[in-house]
Amino acid sequence: MAKFNNIFVMVALILSSEVVASLAQKKISPPKHVPWYPLHLLHCARRVEDECGKEIFLGMFEKLPVSKKCCVQLIKKMGKTCHDDLDKAIIHLPEYSSRASKAIPKGNRIWHKCALVARHI
DSSP: HHHHHHHHEEEEEEEEHHHHHHHHHHHHHTTTTTHHOOOHHHHTTTTHHHHHHHHHEEEEEEEESOOOOHHHHIIIIOOOOHHHHHHHHHHTHHHHHHHHHHHHHHHHHHHHHHHHHTOOO
């Protein structure tokens, strides 16, 4: 499990560096309230356990459910801002940008479903 956690953190680092490069090329600034955007993304990714990060990520691109445990972590530990920022960061990567029109709505559905689940715990 620790091995996957290291991989998840590495992916977050790669995501953040590639997103920042992509934003720079498009002359788009990171959010003003988050001056250290790559560190912000890394911090967000670390708020959930590795298995939950994987479930949430795969849920955006495949028909895979997010467990109750991971829903609670998403809502109570990660939060909406981090979830949205990571979703946006992922779709800026070339390998995922073509699926943005489906991934972002799925990310929103995951959030809303998990909010209902977490409310009852």
